[in-house]
Each structure stands twice: as C-alpha cells, then as structure tokens.
Amino acid sequence: DAEITQSPRHKITETGRQVTLACHQTWNHNNMFWYRQDLGHGLRLIHYSYGVQDTNKGEVSDGYSVSRSNTEDLPLTLESAASSQTSVYFCASSALRQGNEQFFGPGTRLTVL
Amino acid sequence: GENVEQHPSTLSVQEGDSAVIKCTYSDSASNYFPWYKQELGKGPQLIIDIRSNVGEKKDQRIAVTLNKTAKHFSLHITETQPEDSAVYFCAASLNTGFQKLVFGTGTRLLVSP
Numbered sequence: 201d202a203e204i205t206q207s208p209r210h211k212i213t214e215t216g217r218q219v220t221l222a223c224h225q226t227w228n229h230n231n232m233f234w235y236r237q238d239l240g241h242g243l244r245l246i247h248y249s250y251g252v253q254d255t256n257k258g259e260v261s262d263g264y265s266v267s268r269s270n271t272e273d274l275p276l277t278l279e280s281a282a283s284s285q286t287s288v289y290f291c292a293s294s295a296l297r298q299g300n301e302q303f304f305g306p307g308t309r310l311t312v313l
Numbered sequence: 314g315e316n317v318e319q320h321p322s323t324l325s326v327q328e329g330d331s332a333v334i335k336c337t338y339s340d341s342a343s344n345y346f347p348w349y350k351q352e353l354g355k356g357p358q359l360i361i362d363i364r365s366n367v368g369e370k371k372d373q374r375i376a377v378t379l380n381k382t383a384k385h386f387s388l389h390i391t392e393t394q395p396e397d398s399a400v401y402f403c404a405a406s407l408n409t410g411f412q413k414l415v416f417g418t419g420t421r422l423l424v425s426p
Contacts, residue, residue: 231412242319242402242418243357258413259314290356294412301347302414304356 206305223291232274315340319417336403
C-alpha cells in the first residue's frame, strides 16, 4: 500500500547543530508540505513543493530549508537548531489533480536542548 | 492572507451527545474547507470536507455546514462515541490543485462513557 513515512520519529539535538528530518511518500504525489505543530498554534506551514526542483516558503520558514530532487522525498533541514524549533513536525503530500486531500505522515518529535 | 479561527479549544461531552466545533475564515476567496481528526501520536487524517458550492454535507454521524456570507463553517458529530475522542482541525484553502491549507488551532474533544 502507498504510504508516507517520516524519520526519525524522535530526535534530541543541541542548539546550533544542523538537523535533517526525512519525509518519503510512495503515492507519486506532486505536492509535498512540511508543518510544525505547537500547542495553541495548530499546524503551521513551513515549506512546500509542487514538484521536483520546486520549493516555496510557508508562513514560518525562517531557520528551515527544503530541497526536492525527486518526487518521493522532501527532507527538511534546520540549519542551526534553536530551542524555539522544539516541536512536532509533520510531512504531508497530495495529488495535483485528485482533489485537495493531504495525507499526513506520523510526525517527528524534535527536542532542541 | 487567510486566517482561520476555531472554537472551542476543548470540548467535553457524554457518550451519545452531539458535539459542534465552529470555525471562521477571513479570505472570501477560500472555497475548500476540510476537517481533519488527529488521534494521539498520529498524523491528522481527513474526515470530511466541503466546497463552497455546497451548504451542507453529511457522512454517517458527521456533518459539515458552510455559511459563505458569514464566512464560517462547523463540524457536527452526532451520537458521539469514546473513539471520537481526538483533536479536530478545520482548514481553509483555494480549491485548486496547488492548494495550501491554513489550519485552525484545533479542538480537543473528549467523549466520556
């Protein structure tokens, strides 16, 4: 069955370190998204991509970057981790033409000490 | 840009009662309104959605209503069951293949046996 996976599921890192969160989907979806989830803020969009070599900034993109070298993967990189980036991160994907449903991964809980 | 407000933040009901969650949006151009359910430790999952050419949509015990004039939409769950306990998110977007969803802050629903 097609799915979307994230790794690692849990990560503890130190302030200033570079961290990369992986997202992999097997639906062959064109659209991929990264969100962060914080209490009281819901889900906020970090970056998104509409296809290979396409990336766009969301509402909370400062300190994050993404790259899209193939259809299946959209890794999220924290260039220099900060305590304010402690959060739960969700990746999602959707098809370009099959309505708007976004399929979410299981999430990565990141703690920056 | 779009802004989505969601109320209440927490909702406790007895099994068998009805639950209503309300959202308002700011951008009159938005025309797609999905609802997601998030169970503990999992990613959000679409449960129902409505497009702006429809005022109401039902799927078994859940229904969504949309008032475009007032720019608000609501989720109704009837005959609630303990397994309905979860966090529910509303969202809004333009109904195109390149959709970006703007999420509300979430409602934690607790259904007591």
